[in-house]
Amino acid sequence: MNAGARIVLLGRQGAGKGTQCVRLSRHYVVPHISTGDILRAAVREGTELGKMAKAVIDAGQLVGDDIMVGIVKERLEADDARTRGYILDGFPRTVAQAVALDEIAAERPVGMAIDLVVPRELVLSRLSARRVCRDCGANFQSTGVDPRPWTCENCGGDVVQRDDDTPAAINQRLDLYETQTQPLIEYYGRSGRMHPVDGVGSPDEVFSRLTSVVDGH
Ligand SMILES: [Zn+2]
Numbered sequence: 001m002n003a004g005a006r007i008v009l010l011g012r013q014g015a016g017k018g019t020q021c022v023r024l025s026r027h028y029v030v031p032h033i034s035t036g037d038i039l040r041a042a043v044r045e046g047t048e049l050g051k052m053a054k055a056v057i058d059a060g061q062l063v064g065d066d067i068m069v070g071i072v073k074e075r076l077e078a079d080d081a082r083t084r085g086y087i088l089d090g091f092p093r094t095v096a097q098a099v100a101l102d103e104i105a106a107e108r109p110v111g112m113a114i115d116l117v118v119p120r121e122l123v124l125s126r127l128s129a130r131r132v133c134r135d136c137g138a139n140f141q142s143t144g145v146d147p148r149p150w151t152c153e154n155c156g157g158d159v160v161q162r163d164d165d166t167p168a169a170i171n172q173r174l175d176l177y178e179t180q181t182q183p184l185i186e187y188y189g190r191s192g193r194m195h196p197v198d199g200v201g202s203p204d205e206v207f208s209r210l211t212s213v214v215d216g217h
Helices: 019-028 035-046 047-056 064-074 079-083 094-102 120-128 167-190 202-214
Strands: 005-011 033-035 085-089 114-119 132-135 138-142 194-197
Touching: 005 019, 005 167, 019 033, 019 202, 033 035, 033 064, 035 047, 035 064, 035 085, 047 064, 047 120, 064 079, 064 085, 064 094, 085 132, 094 167, 114 167, 114 202, 120 132, 120 167, 167 194
Parallel strands: 005 085, 005 114, 033 085, 114 194
Antiparallel strands: 132 138
16 A cells, blocks of 8 residues: 555544544555544634534534534545545544545545554553643643643643533543444445554554554555
8 A cells, every 4th residue: 555545533532533643644655644633723723614604513412514614625636645644533423424535535535444452441540640731732631730830842832621521521431432433333334444543552662553454455
């Protein structure tokens, strides 16, 4: 799989998906398409899409399939994704979205879905220590003694703990993720595209497991 790659990366929050997506993107020279990043940028820039998304988010709801499928479709039509492929992060989240993705990407379909597997107890402790840049969304880990004020090394924004990073809220999100993702894993499994990869270990160890799965595909 030298000429690009077409990958969906799944994994619980806190599984290290973001880090590995960036590395895979550099290694295979394919765009890392994070729907979270695209949404945050759209909201920040106040685009039409951003305004629609913000209204939904402010109402405490999840951005619907129509908006999500629309932004992914638009992004997949850009030159880099057309010629090299893509690593999708944060999409699809549901079988309905996966079906829509197979339709909009029919000419350049998803080659493989990788599930980055990290036990729930481990991601719980990582997420409890998570701190997030309010402006660019970069993630950091608290060591117990946080700098005050803590400013983002990428953009200078405030680094804070999200209000919804409490153990109860984290557990609720992990439950929701599992409920949604199990059918997705079955969906990709039925077409022989599902590849679980052990996500426990150093970023280098996990990365080398990922590349051997992608290269062996
Ligand atoms: Zn930042």
